[in-house]
Amino acid sequence: MTDLAVHIDRKHYSRDDIVALKDLDFSVTAGRFVALVGPSGAGKTTILNIILGLDNDYEGAVLVNGQPLKSCDEHPARMGCMFQEPRLMPWLTVSQNLDLVLDGQPGHEERIHRLLEQVELSGREASYPGQLSGGQQRRVALARAFAVDPDLMLMDEPFVSLDEPSANRLRHLLLRLWRNLRPTVVFVTHNLREAIALADEVLFLSASPGTVILRLPVDIDRPRQLQDPAISEFQDCLLQENPEILSGLAADNPHGRAISPREQKTR
Amino acid sequence: MKLSERWLHSLSLVGFFALWQLIAQVLENPALPAPTAVLVSLWRQLVAGELLYHLGVTLWRVLVAFAVSMLIGTSVGILMGRYRAADSALDGLLVLGLNIPALVTIILCYIWFGLVEAAAIAAVAINKIPTVIVTVREGARAVDRKLLDVADAFRLPRRRKLLRVYLPQLYPYLMAAARSGLALIWKIVLVVELLGRSNGVGFQLSTYFQFFDITNILAYTFAFAAIVLFVEAAVMRPIDNRISRWRT
Numbered sequence: 001m002t003d004l005a006v007h008i009d010r011k012h013y014s015r016d017d018i019v020a021l022k023d024l025d026f027s028v029t030a031g032r033f034v035a036l037v038g039p040s041g042a043g044k045t046t047i048l049n050i051i052l053g054l055d056n057d058y059e060g061a062v063l064v065n066g067q068p069l070k071s072c073d074e075h076p077a078r079m080g081c082m083f084q085e086p087r088l089m090p091w092l093t094v095s096q097n098l099d100l101v102l103d104g105q106p107g108h109e110e111r112i113h114r115l116l117e118q119v120e121l122s123g124r125e126a127s128y129p130g131q132l133s134g135g136q137q138r139r140v141a142l143a144r145a146f147a148v149d150p151d152l153m154l155m156d157e158p159f160v161s162l163d164e165p166s167a168n169r170l171r172h173l174l175l176r177l178w179r180n181l182r183p184t185v186v187f188v189t190h191n192l193r194e195a196i197a198l199a200d201e202v203l204f205l206s207a208s209p210g211t212v213i214l215r216l217p218v219d220i221d222r223p224r225q226l227q228d229p230a231i232s233e234f235q236d237c238l239l240q241e242n243p244e245i246l247s248g249l250a251a252d253n254p255h256g257r258a259i260s261p262r263e264q265k266t267r
Numbered sequence: 268m269k270l271s272e273r274w275l276h277s278l279s280l281v282g283f284f285a286l287w288q289l290i291a292q293v294l295e296n297p298a299l300p301a302p303t304a305v306l307v308s309l310w311r312q313l314v315a316g317e318l319l320y321h322l323g324v325t326l327w328r329v330l331v332a333f334a335v336s337m338l339i340g341t342s343v344g345i346l347m348g349r350y351r352a353a354d355s356a357l358d359g360l361l362v363l364g365l366n367i368p369a370l371v372t373i374i375l376c377y378i379w380f381g382l383v384e385a386a387a388i389a390a391v392a393i394n395k396i397p398t399v400i401v402t403v404r405e406g407a408r409a410v411d412r413k414l415l416d417v418a419d420a421f422r423l424p425r426r427r428k429l430l431r432v433y434l435p436q437l438y439p440y441l442m443a444a445a446r447s448g449l450a451l452i453w454k455i456v457l458v459v460e461l462l463g464r465s466n467g468v469g470f471q472l473s474t475y476f477q478f479f480d481i482t483n484i485l486a487y488t489f490a491f492a493a494i495v496l497f498v499e500a501a502v503m504r505p506i507d508n509r510i511s512r513w514r515t
Contacts, residue, residue, distance in 0.1 A: 087413055
């Protein structure tokens with residue numbers, strides 16, 4: 001089980017000296033599923049890169065089980081992650097892509113087999129990513145993220161730019177895997193409905209420089225169905241109470257699809 | 268290649284040799300021996316064992332020079348593609364290296380190091396290394412940072428990251444460097460042998476040149492062409508197929 005605490009005093013984008021994150025503070029209790037919601041440019045991806053150890057150029061500290069994280073080579077927790085794109089190695093087959101992160105650990109073949117079963121991709125072990133559909137590639141990426149039996153799972157809008165049925169299927173698979181393995185999850189999205197449907201708690205980020213402006217526990221019973229009326233109710237309630245912080249989010253969208261900035265302008 | 272394409276491919280070769288044979292028979296000039304005469308001479312040389320010896324010596328030099336060039340060229344190419352400072356520091360030298368005539372490096376190597384094997388190999392390698400660097404540098408610049416991030420995020424050990432995430436992105440470039448490398452090295456090795464070695468195909472060619480023995484010059488050329496085609500079919504193409512299997 002892994003507790004996560006993030007304190008970022010200040011983070012600049014190196015190129016143009018713009019402050020990306022300022023006085024950002026949040027913590028996640030072990031085994032909880034937290035969604036980070038915020039407008040584009042709030043620094044959501046930057047936060048994940050910092051927790052992942054890919055970005056060390058910031059003032060502050062990330063504590064994993066109380067231990068500070070500074071170097072990229074060592075991390076006090078086993079981590080799984082999913083990015084906005086599947087980012088599979090195109091020259092490796094599906095099972096080789098999973099094997100890449102497992103490194104022939106004992107029983108890795110059964111593990112790969114079982115994971116592919118869980119993401120409903122049995123029989124595609126020998127396919128290359130280029131032979132899979134976008135949704136199937138994400139499912140492989142999801143399996144890869146859980147392959148390492150992570151204590152900490154970091155997800156950066158992993159289901160963005162998928163059609164809604166595929167995205168829902170993936171959300172469903174994600175919840176199932178999470179329920180079985182119970183890693184601590186930080187899930188970045190700008191889709192409010194997705195955040196409410198998945199998370200125990202939703203953190204709202206301000207526009208740049210990003211900081212947490214609202215912490216909201218989601219007390220809807222699990223297992224949840226994504227179409228549950230309770231989710232819509234929760235969302236409507238939230239919108240009425242906090243209209244100001246939700247501007248810029250895909251809140252009034254009945255299908256839970258994110259709205260692009262251009263669409264927002266025309267509304 | 269489709270069957271009809273393969274037919275066209277061999278048809279053009281057959282046509283070429285037929286035409287050559289025809290012209291040679293009409294002219295009856297020792298400056299243009301017929302392909303059949305060349306083949307007879309090739310066979311004679313082969314049986315005598317001389318051809319195989321000189322081909323072997325040349326092949327060995329090609330192999331060593333190739334390995335040295337690829338090793339140094341790839342390392343420096345990755346360095347220059349990856350680090351801007353290395354690129355700025357070495358770019359001037361690279362342009363110089365690309366433009367020095369092969370003949371100059373060969374002569375200088377022989378003068379400075381003597382007419383020895385190492386000088387011959389060095390001369391060939393110096394000619395080849397810059398072009399390998401240019402190709403590999405291009406590859407190193409095109410490496411997808413996002414895939415390296417995946418390797419870092421999952422804490423892959425350095426070795427696995429290199430072999431399974433980094434190098435596969437360079438394979439097409441290494442393959443291109445190897446192909447053009449072999450083509451260039453064949454040619455330069457012959458010149459090196461002609462100028463300063465006492466064996467190898469280049470040396471034999473210079474001997475036959477002194478006697479105006481065109482039949483034997485062409486016989487060696489045939490043998491050489493056969494080897495190049497063999498290397499392409501038996502080594503390069505299978506490797507190429509293997510590393511680009513995923514692109515289908």
